[in-house]
Every structure is written in structure tokens, then in C-alpha cells.
Amino acid sequence: MQVKIFPRSVLEGREGLAVRAQEVLSQNDMGGWTRAAPTLYPHQWSWDSAFIAVGLAHLDTRRAAQELRTLFAHQWKTGKVPHIVFNPKAPPHSYYPGADHWACAAASPDAPPAPPYTSCLCQPPVHAIAALRIWEAAGGEHEKARTEAINFLREIYPRLLAWHRYLVTFRDPEHSGLVTIYHPWASGTDNSPRWDDALAAVEVGEMSTYPRYDLQNVDDPSERPASADYDRYLWLVKLIKRAGCDERAIYRSHPFLVKDVLLSAILVAANEALLEIAEVVEASDEERDLIDGWAGRGRQGLEKCWDEKLNLCLDYDLRAGRPLRARTVAGFAPLVAGRQSPERLAALLGELDSTAFAGHPGLRWPLPPSTSPNETGFHPRSYWRGPTWPVVNWLLWWSLLRAGEAGRAERIRRSALDQISSDGFAEYFEPFTGEPLGSNSQSWTAAVILDWLLSDSLREPGMAA
Numbered sequence: 001m002q003v004k005i006f007p008r009s010v011l012e013g014r015e016g017l018a019v020r021a022q023e024v025l026s027q028n029d030m031g032g033w034t035r036a037a038p039t040l041y042p043h044q045w046s047w048d049s050a051f052i053a054v055g056l057a058h059l060d061t062r063r064a065a066q067e068l069r070t071l072f073a074h075q076w077k078t079g080k081v082p083h084i085v086f087n088p089k090a091p092p093h094s095y096y097p098g099a100d101h102w103a104c105a106a107a108s109p110d111a112p113p114a115p116p117y118t119s120c121l122c123q124p125p126v127h128a129i130a131a132l133r134i135w136e137a138a139g140g141e142h143e144k145a146r147t148e149a150i151n152f153l154r155e156i157y158p159r160l161l162a163w164h165r166y167l168v169t170f171r172d173p174e175h176s177g178l179v180t181i182y183h184p185w186a187s188g189t190d191n192s193p194r195w196d197d198a199l200a201a202v203e204v205g206e207m208s209t210y211p212r213y214d215l216q217n218v219d220d221p222s223e224r225p226a227s228a229d230y231d232r233y234l235w236l237v238k239l240i241k242r243a244g245c246d247e248r249a250i251y252r253s254h255p256f257l258v259k260d261v262l263l264s265a266i267l268v269a270a271n272e273a274l275l276e277i278a279e280v281v282e283a284s285d286e287e288r289d290l291i292d293g294w295a296g297r298g299r300q301g302l303e304k305c306w307d308e309k310l311n312l313c314l315d316y317d318l319r320a321g322r323p324l325r326a327r328t329v330a331g332f333a334p335l336v337a338g339r340q341s342p343e344r345l346a347a348l349l350g351e352l353d354s355t356a357f358a359g360h361p362g363l364r365w366p367l368p369p370s371t372s373p374n375e376t377g378f379h380p381r382s383y384w385r386g387p388t389w390p391v392v393n394w395l396l397w398w399s400l401l402r403a404g405e406a407g408r409a410e411r412i413r414r415s416a417l418d419q420i421s422s423d424g425f426a427e428y429f430e431p432f433t434g435e436p437l438g439s440n441s442q443s444w445t446a447a448v449i450l451d452w453l454l455s456d457s458l459r460e461p462g463m464a465a
């Protein structure tokens with residue numbers, strides 16, 4: 001990957017941070033794709049790759065496009081984009097469950113040719129947002145780059161359309177506007193207290209012992225999900241495999257079926273990005289109406305999940321037939337979906353600024369913890385149970401900008417940049433002390449840093465020369 005030199009004026013005195021971010025992405029670069037982290041995550045993850053493409057767009061639009069192209073080369077016939085594409089060259093004993101465990105997915109008639117093998121789960125659909133970012137970045141470049149970018153949009157648009165169609169059909173047979181997940185890994189916020197009640201109802205059956213390679217790569221096991229969570233994750237994988245990775249069979253038999261509001265909101269925002277792409281590639285009116293309809297249905301679905309008391313949106317447990325009451329950042333889903341009424345926006349912003357989230361007086365940086373410190377399931381060091389995540393801050397920053405809340409967005413951006421400058425390119429951070437946790441040199445942390453530092457240059461032609 002080429003190393004890009006940006007004018008000092010756009011980097012606000014944070015040259016060191018930009019250089020380090022480029023280094024992290026280039027160390028994790030595997031050719032046409034990027035591993036999520038050097039040791040803990042040696043494969044290609046779906047939503048990580050989308051965020052990575054957002055960052056790469058500032059360095060090299062062609063390489064950014066390749067990131068998405070590689071991922072979408074493993075799209076399933078149903079349109080599903082797998083949550084992991086396994087790296088055949090990953091060191092043995094580096095990640096579990098790996099390719100061997102998921103190889104069964106290749107037996108599905110819907111699976112792409114293997115190897116490389118894929119998992120049969122999916123993750124939040126950030127990809128159309130990333131593809132649009134690449135197009136925007138190419139706007140400030142030379143003509144050849146712009147031509148390549150439009151050709152890339154023409155190539156990826158039908159794949160993105162199939163991906164979104166999969167989510168609104170296979171994953172929403174009820175036409176609720178909300179996407180169903182059948183594993184916490186699909187949410188991207190794996191051990192969040194969002195899933196505690198629904199997981200508690202899953203009875204783990206007979207299972208052989210399994211390794212926890214993930215624990216080799218963190219300083220303390222408390223940073224990763226507990227054994228009881230992992231048992232359930234692997235039991236659910238076993239049931240999914242037993243159902244032949246068949247969507248309809250899973251829907252009928254699976255004990256964990258949940259409407260995920262954050263994933264659904266990301267899909268609404270991604271459908272808006274897809275509409276812009278449809279415009280550029282001159283897609284038919286019929287397709288544009290379809291995408292617009294998906295976005296509208298998504299917003300209506302989210303509206304039904306709003307909880308007046310918590311001022312947050314709640315996931316819905318389809319098996320138990322009730323909302324999952326947990327105060328987590330996922331509750332800001334309507335902010336991510338966008339186009340909220342002034343009252344709803346005010347309620348969301350009030351909650352975000354409150355002591356339950358970014359206004360908590362004990363925080364090292366005024367950034368929302370993944371789970372509210374006022375929630376019983378809160379744990380400041382454990383993965384999605386409390387730590388602050390740079391990608392979540394990016395999503396909120398991006399959503400606030402779209403909502404016209406430039407001042408608040410800028411406060412998040414500055415605090416997040418200060419956090420990473422001071423504490424490193426970690427996967428996540430302890431919210432009270434700022435201690436870096438999880439993996440070092442996490443690719444998507446580097447990617448969002450680049451976007452935070454350089455996205456203004458997209459609007460000033462010639463700046464990112």
C-alpha cells in the first residue's frame with residue numbers, strides 16, 4: 001500500500017497519530033484484505049473491513065475498494081456477507097472457532113466456493129456507507145481514480161443490493177423493518193448485557209471441551225467474555241451447524257432469535273448510502289423505490305422499539321416475546337438511523353449527555369461507555385459490558401453530523417482522538433482510567449482515526465493531494 005503524505009494543515013498537529021494509523025493498517029495488510037488485528041483476530045471480519053475501507057479511502061481509494069471486493073467475493077448465494085472469511089495462512093491455534101470448525105458451512109448449497117471458508121453468521125451492514133466514502137474520497141483525486149471508483153460502484157452496487165435484500169427478507173420474514181440475529185456475534189457487540197436475558201434461556205447441551213485461544217492475546221481474562229458466555233456461543237454454533245446453516249431451519253428451531261436494533265439502524269443508514277450509490281450508477285427507479293421502502297420500514301420498526309422510560313431503543317426477544325431491557329449504546333440506534341423528530345432527537349441527545357452515558361462524572365474521557373455504568377450488567381474492563389470502543393464513537397460522531405449536531409460531533413471526535421493519542425491503538429478502553437484493553441494495533445481503530453483526521457479534506461478539493 002502506498003504511504004500518503006497529507007498537508008500538515010489538515011492534521012491539526014496530530015501528524016504522529018496519522019502516521020501510526022497508516023503503519024497499523026499497513027502492518028495488518030494481507031494483500032487485498034486486512035486482518036482485524038495482528039494476533040487476536042488473524043482473519044477478515046465483515047464490519048471491520050467496512051470500517052477499514054473508510055480509513056483506507058483516505059490513503060488509497062483503489063486499495064479501499066479492494067478491501068470490500070475481497071469480502072464480497074465470499075458473499076453467499078442468498079446475498080449474505082459472512083461475518084468471517086478465514087485466512088488459510090493464519091497460524092495454527094490462533095483463533096477458535098476457526099475454519100475447521102466452520103468448514104461445514106461450505107456444505108450448504110448457498111455457500112461460496114471454499115477454501116477460504118467462511119462462517120455462516122453475518123455482521124452489521126456498514127459496507128454501503130464505506131463504498132460511498134470511497135466514492136467521496138475519489139472525488140478529490142485525479143481522473144483515473146475517479147473512473148476506477150465509478151467502475152467499482154457499478155460492480156459493488158448489485159452485490160450491496162443483494163446483501164440488503166437478504167437482510168430484509170431472510171432476516172425479517174415478519175416484515176417488521178427489524179433484522180433478526182441468531183447469534184450474539186452477529187450483532188458485533190458480543191457479550192453486551194443486551195443479550196443476557198435471551199442467552200440465559202439457552203440451555204447448553206452436551207459439548208466437547210474447546211480451547212480459548214483468545215485469552216492468550218489479552219493481559220487479563222476479564223477483558224474477554226466469560227466461560228459461561230462462550231459455552232453458549234459455541235452451543236449456538238453447534239445448533240446452527242446442525243440446522244445445515246439453513247436460514248429457514250434456523251428460524252424455526254433456534255433458541256436465540258432476537259431483533260437487533262443497532263444492526264437494523266445501521267441498515268437504515270446503509271440503505272440511504274445505497275440510494276446515493278444507486279443515483280451515481282443510474283439504477284432503475286424501481287430499485288431506488290425498493291431501497292427507499294426498506295429504509296422507511298426500518299425506521300418504523302425502530303419506532304416501535306422506543307422505550308419512553310429509558311429514552312433508548314430496545315432489542316426484542318422473539319422467542320420470549322418481550323423487549324430486552326438493558327441500557328447500552330445500542331439504544332442510540334434511532335440516532336444512527338437518522339431523520340428523527342426534534343423531540344426524539346432531543347431525548348436521545350439528553351440521554352447521551354446524561355450521567356448514564358457520556359456525562360458520567362467518573363469518565364476519563366467524555367465518551368459513552370458501551371454499557372451504562374448505571375446498568376447492573378456493567379463491567380468496566382469486560383469487552384462490550386462497559387469499555388469505550390473507537391468504532392462506536394465513530395458511528396455516533398458520523399450520526400451526529402448527519403443529524404446537524406456538529407458541536408456535539410466535534411466534542412466526540414476530539415475526545416476520541418485525545419483518548420487514542422494518549423492511550424494507544426487499542427480495540428477498546430476502560431472508561432474510567434483510559435487503560436487500553438483487548439487487542440493492540442486494532443485495524444478499525446486506525447481506520448477511524450484516519451477518517452476523523454482527514455474527512456474534512458474530502459470537502460476541500462486538492463487538500464488530500
Ligand code: 9WN
Pocket residue numbers: 036041045047048083185187188189190214
Ligand atoms: C467474534 C473483530 C471482531 C469484531 C467484533 C468483536 C470481536 C469476535 C470475537 O472481534 O468479535 O466475531 O472473537 O470476539 O466483538 O465486533 O468484529 O474485530
